[in-house]
Amino acid sequence: MSDPRDSVDKSLGTSGPDRNPFPTRERRTGVSNADSRSQFWALYLTRFAEGFGFITLLTLLPTYINTLDPQATTVLGIGVSAGFIIGMYTTGFTLAQTVAVVPLAWAGDRFDKRRVLLAVLAAGAAVYALFPVVDSSASFVLIRGLQGVAVTGVSLMTLSLVGQVAETGTRADKIGKANAASFSASIVGSLSAGVIYDAVGFGPIFTVITVLMVLAWVVVWGVLDPDPTRTEGFPFTDLAVNRKIVSITAFRAQYAFAVTMVRTWVPIYAGTAMASGGLAVGATAVAVTVTVEKATNMVGQLFTGRLSDGYGRSLFVFAGGGAYGLVAVCIPFAPAIGTAFGADVTLPFLGTLPPAYLPLVAFSGLLGVADSFREPASMALFADEGTDEGGVASSFGIRELVWRPGSVAGPLVAGWLMVEVSMASVFHVGGAFAITGVLAFLAFLIRDHGRAALTTW
Template identity: 55%
Template sequence: MTVPERRQLQTLFFTRFANSYGLVTLLTLLSEYIDLLDPEGLLLGMFAAGLTLAQAGTVVPVAYLGDRFDKRTLLLGGLGLATVVYGLFPLVGSSWGFVFVRGLQGVATTIVGLLGLALVGQLAREDDRGNTIGTSNAWRFAASIGGALSAGLLYDAFGFGVVFGVLAAICGLAFLAVLAWVEPDETTTSGFALTDLALNRRILTITSFRAQYAVAVTLVRTWVPIFAGVAAARGGLGYNAAVNGATAVAVVIAAEKFTNMLCQPYTGTLSDRAGRAQFVFAGGLCYGLVALLVPSAPAVGAGLGLPATFPFLGNLSPAFLPLVALNGLLGVADSIREPASMALFADEGTGTGVASSFGVRDLVWRPGSVLAPLAGGWLTTNVGMAWVFYLGAGAAFTGVAAFAGILTYRYGVTGLAEW
């Protein structure tokens, strides 16, 4: 029996929910693992880079296999692997053990994320693709909110075991849903579409921005919870020392996810109507501006005389509310960019190799996402944590400058309005 397109999309949205739930849970608990295992320098950077290195090595084969064979079968394999991986995390007892299991998580999340998104882009109508992808991303951010808050609450109450048991159960449910409600994918292609799409003129232009923007988002998104959670002696705000410290960090993370979730379906619709390039430019510019302000959260809180103690969370600092607000603004800024950027890749890949198109998108992200945490670890240890955010902001600014410059060179002063 043929499954309605709407049901298939809803199921795929749930796979993105499950995938994001796992990623944000680990991000929320990253400062707990840092305090527990005490890595420094490049090893500290590997706590984030272990994930991204594994993702980088997985993208090309997954993109090729996804276009060459049945995406649904590969997606089921990724969900099965994710279920096993989350059962391994409570067994970790060393820094390198954490890096290894984090790498396995990177393999699983790349398979699920890339192929789930490829199937969404393939099923979406061209004139509604930005909205469909924005809605898909809203599910992803809903998971990020739930993952951040539940990870903090469950960890504070029960420890690591229960947290990862919940993650394994969610991935198992996603596996069963795909098995029941997503049809086998028959839109296979021959050859190696990834190389052709990598030389596509539009994709080359958007990657001029994306390669640099990866540094910005990886640094800022990874270091906001580190800034909130790690001890003040290491440059952070030390919220983990509070009564419910992991929950306080989760609230900070959830602010960015919540605003992103609310805005993406709307901004995706606007990009369908008004063109995509100007949304990419505006979102990247705003992200850099807000990132510059993150280290000023303590000064803002002290200057405004904001409270330092909060119900349930305990004694934090006057920087708590400004940090929540700034991270929320980062979510708004990224929501302007993301559905437009993703729809550009889907537009170019549909019919010729949509998994490969998103594979190029993912692959271009990887160098920055691998190198940025290593740079962030070095800056945190040797210069100061504020410089992580300054570097992130600078990468966003150079990315939007390159993107606007190329479009202006090709189309003139109205270049941003051409796409």
């Protein structure tokens, strides 16, 4: 029986075992499996450190809002809307990320990605060391912006290096493991940040993050080989019209709305007052809904990347994205399902729970499972095309840029729907974005590959 990976590799123009991950030089010889594994583990550690810092700040945002008193912010003696200041706590981070994508991706392709990664890790360590001195909303927004640059740089370089070092037939597997490392950091960080803060305050939290970033820097410096690839010019130009990247971005641009709306509104649905359409459960119960989604996504990506390497990445993007949309559309039926099964219970630490809560947790877990099929396959497609064109960092940069409009506008759309229409409409519209996204992706594939649309690449 033939290996299903053969058809995938041939469709990309070369076979996996003979694929040169460093296209501008002959393939290195004498690199042991142990050395290769150590390089991947160095990159996985870096993903963990980056994810831990990101989720810790996200978890502590409400604490910063209470501590910094945004209502008291003034500019030149003129009061500024507290809502605007609170929005800037997140928007400043996102805007800095958006501005940083193109120059960082270009630098990664033009120079040694290892050196760029070391530079952004060092910058990240310095930024996290500055958070304990924050004493105003202005300083917090500024440092959050610098954090956005560091997070973007670390994410782009680690994913680019994982995709570049891995063989074609193993890229989704390695990227899935790198993502699993980031998700594990999200789980540990979100569960521990509040506990550490309540016990010892802000300072020790950022000491832990800074130490993690420094440790990642030391390991990358000591273990990771220099990157010999160099790309002249501006790879974004060619990659922006690459047919495969156009196909996947047709999906990703719409899917960004789906994920941002649904992932953000699951905890809002759980914790919001019943008068606003929510379930009004406590903070710990809300955290469980978030953690379950991350945990199933993390565990799934340990296996789904390898499967998509073998059976076709476009199939996994289509199936995972479509399943995400279907699960999202079903979330508003949680109360009816819970009532039918008598799911109103009282649990230790969580308290008395409404009938809809346990079905909501189950749906949240299914969202993680669905996305675990889509994410490593999607990332591997960008890695494949970027490596073929000599611009893997730029390829991931395009991936980031395509996500930005949906990630910014999605919550605004969801907020309007929640207030003006209903809580259920948020999930119906979010799920619809995922479904229309996979249908657009399928249409592009059928145009290019006909009946073999979902099995060609």
